[in-house]
Amino acid sequence: MKRYDLRHLKENFAGRMSEIIKNEAVSGEVVIFLFEIGDFSPVQQSADLVKELGCELMNSLKFNEADWTIVVKK
Template sequence: MKRFDLRHLKNDFCPRLKAILDNELEKGEVGIFLFEVLDFDNVQKSADLVKQSGNTLLNSLRFNEVDWTIMVRKETTKVAE
């Protein structure tokens, strides 16, 4: 299990989330991602990105007033484009 803090990226965290899912997690490994919710559309964007990448969203919850946490299990060895 690895933890990734993406809060410093503000609304532009999706490219980094995708890069981590593609390259930094092993198949079967769980990643915990923390990002800032300036726009609640980002919660849906993160869930869509996880689904499109062929991985499993295990949990998605509000961490505090401005931060959101998702847990993702890496399912694929190569991302489906």
């Protein structure tokens, strides 16, 4: 299990998240992503991306007032 903090990318986190899932995570691995939500649209964007990449979204929750955490199994 690895954790990636993508908050520094603000709303541009999806490209890096996709890159990590495709190139760094191994099949069966669980990966935790932390990103900034702003207007909540990134929550749906992240769920759609996980589905598009053929992975399982295991958990999605609000981390604090500004951040969101998702748990993905490749």
